[in-house]
């Protein structure tokens with residue numbers, strides 16, 4: 535930029551400069567040119583403040599990650615110290631540093647099932663993408679290169695790299711990108727409220743879905759299926775917990791056909807579900823675990839992929855046969871990110887994050903339940919501090935709002951007005967507040983949600999029958 539251009543830009547507002555320079559993820563690029571950004575400038579507990587001074591209660595901890603809130607002196611000091619001492623090094627070709635070792639060791643200590651090694655990356659997408667490569671490496675090494683197909687669920691989100699997008703079971707993420715890649719299959723969305731047959735119990739529904747998964751495996755050929763991937767609570771399906779018996783039945787099918795099971799704990803890990811891991815809440819026994827977000831309370835971009843001994847032993851021998859495990863990211867195991875993540879885990883331990891979540895879980899779930907009396911709420915479900923409200927146009931028929939009602943836009947408008955950040959995916963309000971939220975914060979979250987729902991109902995009443 536020339537000096538003249540810099541001077542001209544300095545005269546513009548941040549809003550104008552954002553419009554001129556930033557391409558925002560998950561945003562209508564044309565609309566952004568006229569509506570511009572909401573510029574967040576600070577925070578106070580579970581509230582964030584914009585540049586006009588307006589406060590919003592963030593019901594989603596940013597993107598499911600700011601477990602300790604949006605600023606933290608202790609983590610800042612650790613980041614400063616790390617950057618002052620060793621601000622960057624890499625862990626390729628036998629190199630290492632202490633924070634990467636300490637963090638990996640700690641993750642193995644707290645893992646929900648016995649794990650063997652940790653691969654560090656910068657995002658949940660990279661952890662899942664790396665996981666798929668390792669699954670393929672594993673089967674190739676075992677002389678079964680035809681085991682290529684990855685099964686995930688409809689409604690799941692696993693990230694935004696090409697592979698993680700292919701894993702994602704939502705057409706909106708695929709359109710105009712020419713994805714998913716052909717080796718990615720999507721089995722049923724386990725939403726009992728929406729998809730159960732009349733009178734079908736959760737257990738019966740789970741059995742039907744496990745049967746459907748088995749039929750998919752048989753139709754494709756079990757010898758072509760590499761792995762099944764699942765997030766314990768499906769975030770992008772609207773913070774949707776599994777129906778009773780679901781994972782027990784699904785894991786039995788996977789075992790029957792020798793299919794690897796990977797738990798995507800990117801949003802569920804580190805206390806969110808009321809246990810340290812979603813795997814503990816739902817008794818999952820995965821071969822690999824992807825985690826991120828809460829790992830650093832969102833304060834540094836870091837993720838980890840934990841792999842068990844069965845996979846490590848094969849990978850170890852294959853890397854020896856080929857000369858190396860030829861995979862890695864420049865910022866994998868970054869000294870600042872690993873130091874911050876390690877300190878985050880120490881803070882969780884000191885404050886007993888699981889007990890903290892459990893102490894407010896009752897209020898959170900009760901408040902969701904109370905909202906089920908609202909005409910727009912068909913059902914509620916959740917665990918720990920993750921949960922959702924199923925939004926309907928008609929409680930009897932469970933019909934969702936048609937696209938022309940612009941439900942999400944309407945909710946966004948009133949959420950802005952009433953000072954709350956609400957996330958609607960796809961027909962559910964998904965809650966995942968910071969884990970430091972107290973009962974007063976949860977009550978305020980419910981109160982503001984009700985205000986938004988009332989105003990939305992009033993505006994969309996012509997659709998409500």
Ligand SMILES: Cc1ncc(COP(=O)(O)O)c(C=O)c1O
Pocket residue numbers: 597598656657658659660662691692693694765769770798799800801826827
């Ligand atoms: C379950 C799940 N997996 C993976 C990801 C991708 O993580 P990231 O955005 O850090 O790449 C997300 C992001 O929300 C997620 O919810």
